[in-house]
Amino acid sequence: MSQPPAHASDNCIFCKIAAGQTPSRKVYEDDEIFVFHDIQPWAPVHFLMIPKMHVASMAQVGPEHAGLLGRMMALAPGLAAEQGCNPYPEGGFRMVINTGAEGGQEVHHLHIHVIGGPRPWLKG
Structure with missing residues (x-):
């Protein structure tokens, strides 16, 4: 197994x-990017997109992150299609970024739910 980059948080899952x-x-x-399936999916397709660089949340995003974001x-539309989302406009997908406790963020590493x-989905 590889070691996390120097800018990673040692206790961040x-x-x-x-x-x-x-x-x-x-x-x-x-x-720069790692994408993986959610361990508790809300829908038939549910994966998370994360930057490999540790950024705690959208609240910490600055102009230097614009290219990465x-x-x-x-990248999301192609991956959504590959993972089984039906084509637009009848199909589609949702992208969600929770920020902070009041925004529903549980893991404090920026992540995008796709x-x-x-339907129906379990949540949302």
């Missing part, structure tokens, strides 16, 4: 997943 120290069902990976947003597939 998502940093450990991105580093391969904690098992996950990987969907996609490149130098743009890449994540642009959720789709035939």
Whole structure:
């Protein structure tokens, strides 16, 4: 198993997943982004997109993160289709970013939920 990057948080479960120290069902990976299936899916398709760099939440995002977030947003539609989301406009998917306790964030590492597939879903 590889070691987390120097900018990772030692006690962050998502940093450990991105580093391969904690098992996950990987969907996609490149130098900056790791994508994996949610362990408690709300819908037939439910995966998480995370930056490998530890960013605690959207509240910590600055202009230096614009390229990374743009890449994540642009990557999502293709991955959603590959994972089984039906095509737009009848099909589709939802992208959710929870921020902070009042925003419903449970893991304090920026992550985007991509959720789709035939309804009804468990949540949302």
